[in-house]
Amino acid sequence: MKELQPFKMSKRFENVKLISAAAAKTPHDLIPLSFGFPAKEAYDVSLMAKCSSKAIEEGGYKSFEYGGATGPSRIVKWLKKRSEIRGIYAPEENILVTTGSGQAMDILARGLTNEGDEVWVEAPTFFGALRNFTLAGLKCRGFEIDENGLKVDLVEEALVAAKNNGLPMPKFIYIMPNFHNPGGVTLSLERRMKLAKLALAYNFFIIEDDAYTELNFSERVLPAVYQFAPQRVIYMSTFSKTIAPAIRMGWLVAPPEIIMQLRSLKADGSTSVLMQEIVAAYLETIDFDDHVGNISKLYKSRLDAMIKAIDDYLGDEVTYTAPEGGFFLWLTFKEEVATSLFEELALEKGVSFILGEHCYAENEEKNHIRLCFSYCDEEMCKEAIKRIAEAYYEKYPVKKLV
Ligand SMILES: Cc1ncc(COP(=O)(O)O)c(C=O)c1O
Numbered sequence: 001m002k003e004l005q006p007f008k009m010s011k012r013f014e015n016v017k018l019i020s021a022a023a024a025k026t027p028h029d030l031i032p033l034s035f036g037f038p039a040k041e042a043y044d045v046s047l048m049a050k051c052s053s054k055a056i057e058e059g060g061y062k063s064f065e066y067g068g069a070t071g072p073s074r075i076v077k078w079l080k081k082r083s084e085i086r087g088i089y090a091p092e093e094n095i096l097v098t099t100g101s102g103q104a105m106d107i108l109a110r111g112l113t114n115e116g117d118e119v120w121v122e123a124p125t126f127f128g129a130l131r132n133f134t135l136a137g138l139k140c141r142g143f144e145i146d147e148n149g150l151k152v153d154l155v156e157e158a159l160v161a162a163k164n165n166g167l168p169m170p171k172f173i174y175i176m177p178n179f180h181n182p183g184g185v186t187l188s189l190e191r192r193m194k195l196a197k198l199a200l201a202y203n204f205f206i207i208e209d210d211a212y213t214e215l216n217f218s219e220r221v222l223p224a225v226y227q228f229a230p231q232r233v234i235y236m237s238t239f240s241k242t243i244a245p246a247i248r249m250g251w252l253v254a255p256p257e258i259i260m261q262l263r264s265l266k267a268d269g270s271t272s273v274l275m276q277e278i279v280a281a282y283l284e285t286i287d288f289d290d291h292v293g294n295i296s297k298l299y300k301s302r303l304d305a306m307i308k309a310i311d312d313y314l315g316d317e318v319t320y321t322a323p324e325g326g327f328f329l330w331l332t333f334k335e336e337v338a339t340s341l342f343e344e345l346a347l348e349k350g351v352s353f354i355l356g357e358h359c360y361a362e363n364e365e366k367n368h369i370r371l372c373f374s375y376c377d378e379e380m381c382k383e384a385i386k387r388i389a390e391a392y393y394e395k396y397p398v399k400k401l402v
Pocket of ligand 1: 036099100101102103126128176181209211237238239240245248249250
């Protein structure tokens with residue numbers, strides 16, 4: 001047989017980077033603050049096993065078939081009801097179950113735009129969203145966030161300037177209003193209302209990615225942006241953070257004509273029917289409020305341990321906004337610091353984090369890191385911060401460790 005010729009892969013996606021779990025190096029004693037994973041204590045393995053058997057026994061052969069146009073309705077009914085606590089009153093036909101919210105992002109990016117269109121994102125933003133938008137051939141423009149989320153005034157100024165000067169208008173703005181990834185911040189009520197008004201006035205969509213909303217450590221529950229402009233907001237969320245990422249189940253809420261368009265882009269032969277039935281059985285068995293309440297308590301205590309260690313080991317070298325929920329803390333070093341300079345050293349010391357620079361569509365800021373506090377226990381979080389501080393002080397010898 002002739003020797004195999006080398007095969008040239010697509011050049012179209014050469015600039016798309018793999019970040020986090022997909023690219024994670026895992027030395028033996030690594031403390032992975034880079035993983036956006038739930039805690040292993042958050043999984044009820046034996047209950048999930050029981051619900052799997054129950055779903056298969058109850059569903060019979062139906063659980064093994066293709067889903068058809070709309071898929072099973074039990075989970076959609078549950079989602080419809082749950083959405084109401086956020087002020088989202090949408091009929092079942094407005095809800096589409098997706099294979100993770102990553103898929104929702106993918107089909108939205110392709111369904112709402114043409115290649116080369118401009119979309120606006122927060123700066124920083126979720127690197128997975130940037131990846132999806134880049135794969136769809138979109139141009140991403142970033143807008144600063146502060147402790148109250150996206151600076152909507154800057155968005156308004158840019159919209160006015162774009163309109164007056166014939167510049168590209170965004171097809172959509174992608175935001176994470178609650179417990180932002182990576183920023184940890186929450187969009188204020190005033191800014192939610194204003195952004196919704198702008199979407200209606202300038203005719204763009206808001207993609208409201210609410211992945212972490214159930215993991216709330218505070219008393220504050222803000223209405224979804226969706227509530228203020230259901231015609232121009234597409235709401236999306238996921239069970240990855242509250243049940244398990246491996247079930248690959250998310251959903252979106254959108255006007256029915258958009259759902260129709262997105263169905264034709266969802267080329268996976270439907271999100272696993274079997275998994276939808278298992279998740280429905282699980283949700284009907286547990287008290288979901290208790291479940292998310294318990295895991296939120298666990299995550300809050302890990303966050304508190306991490307914050308104490310940051311204050312002890314890094315003190316005035318860094319700033320952060322303590323998140324009111326979610327998985328992530330965004331640590332900002334002084335402007336002249338490049339966190340990439342101590343990333344490798346930190347890995348050698350056995351701790352990983354996400355470099356902040358991966359979270360920008362443009363004008364990357366170099367002095368941040370994203371820390372995930374959900375996956376590692378309190379002692380590990382504390383030890384990880386100590387190692388990061390050691391790596392930092394070795395490269396920036398400003399102060400001795402206490
Ligand atoms: C803000 C945000 N949206 C979406 C996702 C993707 O979630 P899924 O596992 O549902 O694809 C993540 C995962 O990290 C996330 O942080």
